[in-house]
Amino acid sequence: MIKAHHRWMCFADHRPAMNISLRLFMAVFGGYGLALLCGAALASGLSFALAFDAVTFAVMIAFIVQLVAVIWVIAAATLVRAALGLIIPAAIFGAWLVAPQLVS
Amino acid sequence: MMEILPDFLILMLMFIGLGAICVGMNRHARQVFGILPSLGMRCLRIALGFVALMVSLVPAIDDYGTSIGVAVWIGYLAVIATMIGLVLTYYPRILRPAFPMALAGLLIAVLVSW
């Protein structure tokens, strides 16, 4: 069981309606956005023999990323953790997309 | 007749395999046999069951090719598992003679194909 009180709890953690709404919003839009970002990053970042193989692979991974993101947002104990779970991968994918040489 | 022989083999092996795994669990052994098996017996049944399942993969791949064979194998697995589940629910005692009968059927099929 998760503890009742975590270090980083924000104003919305104790308001059930806001909690659920924010989580839904993050799950739907954050999850999809992360998937799009992941698709873009992987498609251009990975090097396959054929470019469209990269696209196919990126799409597959993007869907899985979206799934994991949604599960994470719903399962995370606090909203801050949920948000971080979206923001950190987004930053990584974003960085990879913008500056591939930094990441690889 | 001979065309469905591989499918028959697969189904028989799967039935034996899944059936063995099934009665290797306490809950179902009690349903079928009325007594709880010992730990050693349970392990033996489950092990044999998995072996039979793996062996059933052989005629599947042999007859259908690798990729389709695996797909067919998984599909048959679902069918046999459903059958066993339903039989367990409604007539668990049927499974008592079913196991040796399946073995017999298997032997006959192997002999026929030889």
Place this chain on the structure above:
Amino acid sequence: MNFDRPRGLRQSMSWLHTYSGLTLGWLVFAIFVTGTLSFFRNEITFWMQPERHKANSDIVTFERALGVLESEAPNARQWTMTLPGPRNPTLGISWQNPQQNAQQNIRQTAIPNNNERRVPSDTDTVGRGNESNAGNAERRSPRRQGEGVEMSASAEGRPTRQGVADAERRGSRGNAERRTMQTDEGDEEELLSPRQSQNTLEQAQSRPQEQPQQQHGGARGVRLTLDPATGEKLGGRETAGGNFLYRFHFELYGMDRIWGRWIIGIATMLMFIAIVSGVIVHRNIFKDFFTFRPAKGKRSWLDAHNGCSVLSLPFHIMITFSGLLLFGNMMIPTAMQSAFKGDMDAYRQNVRNRMANFEYKPPAGERATMIEIAPLVAAAERTWKNRKAGSVIITNPNDKHAVIEVRQSSIGGSLVAGRSAAQSLYFDGVSGQSLTGADAAKPTTVQAISNVLILLHRGFFASPIPRWLLFLGGVGGSLMVATGLIMWRVARQKDQEKQQRSSGAGFRVVEGLNVTGIAGLMVAIGAYFWANRLIPADVVGRNDWEIRAFFIVWAITLIHAFTRQHKMAWVEQLAVAGILIGLLPLLNALTGGLALSASIGKGQWVVAGFDITALLMGVGLLYTTYRVYKYAPKTIASILTAGKASEKKTHEQGMPLPDTFTSDPRSSSFAQRSEESA
């Protein structure tokens, strides 16, 4: 449950599973049912054209068909013969007139026909057929824009086998005429990775805005349908056939295609989330593998739901994920954008470079005698070892620069190879010399994975057994969704009775939608088939009327569901569905089709299979009706007294309340309660 209280993983996943399943659950059920039926859409279309049931497909002649084609359309640019196969026992012929531009035609067609070994006869009469718009047509267009008379047929005179002509067809996208539904097959590929649509030359035309209008009556589909054995013409009533169900499955109906696909894509993603969260929630996934406990109320619904899901879990995961992949480029456009920087032509060229390793020459204008085809096909099959030829395409026929392409059948063989580059072998039409370029490339790993998934989803198999297994998996999936939806309602009602609340609006909506989405859909499907037989064959636009019948009946069931008491709504709709579907064999016999006894006797397994399946489904539905009718829910008083008694007991023992599905945070989670063992 509330998110502001401490909760475990299983509780949150239980919440997620419930609401991702409930949101579009009825749509997912409809997708599952229509998809499962679509595995046999060619057979369904054939059943829906009873005039063709008497086709005798044991023997086929080609010489006569060629003769007919020459007499019917001597100046045609292109002839196509659609060979009979296990999925379609008729011989279809069509042609492309000279004034029709190659660009305006449907591109190559894909019919997942099964290859079967049959012995062709020497001679047969091939007559004329009525103009028809059957849904199982196959077309081929020349690989390049140029002259081409193409015979998509296995070579005459081969004594031991006949391949079924097939190829990929990019459906016409033009206007959203429902008539195109009869023959449209695969234009979902437009939005996919073009790797799957690699066979088409006119890739650019798969974009909607470039698609010109369809030519009426012949640019698509088969013009004449013939009995392969006797050659007599076979009429065929205009019907969308199984293709309506197929297109509904991934595009819905009556709305812009992209909207339909997006809705279905979202529903698929929700389904994917529901499956994975369901697996996480399920505590004893192996111990409960074979466990069904009947007649225990919510417990039994749970067991049924678990059984349907877990036993075909690989199938469900595969079909959902591959469904997502089929919409991959539509839903995740950024991948293609970022890899190709938005350059669509580069994308397609990248695909095509891998495939076409051969360049066509323009027609020389000199006549030349072409070499015999049969030895070329045999040589090709020897090269491919275990793949059969599916079609033969002749470009620049009777010309010095004729080229004969022998193309692999798109079904059969390994799933891994899919539509790989090794698909065609090219021979010089006059000398028979092999012209194939560099070695055909094997599929890469990514392609292999994608091929396997997508071919599994679409059920392109040579043998019927895998397809039937997929069908059973689809039935299991539909039951999984249905039991889930019903279980939610049962559990929620129990909670309400326990807490003596009256049902809220949301609950009533779910109740009504359950009936209409599950039983109502079955009634609508039955009505669709009944409409097919009851609407006279010569009514214009009758395929639209059949589809309208489907939706009108579905709407009626919606009204019925919300105006009747819940249990009676179920009973009545299930009964009507059972009667409609179960009586289909009788209807078939009475309205000009082949009766079950005759179809089994003549070996017409397409019709017999449909009839038998319908019979079994009808019996199943009627049995369900009986069980629902007999189901007497416990009265509220008895539940409460029983509940109070067990509450006392469990509170004394410090155990959590036995059955709750409430949002009461005090109660144990649904997942923890699945611990109860028999």
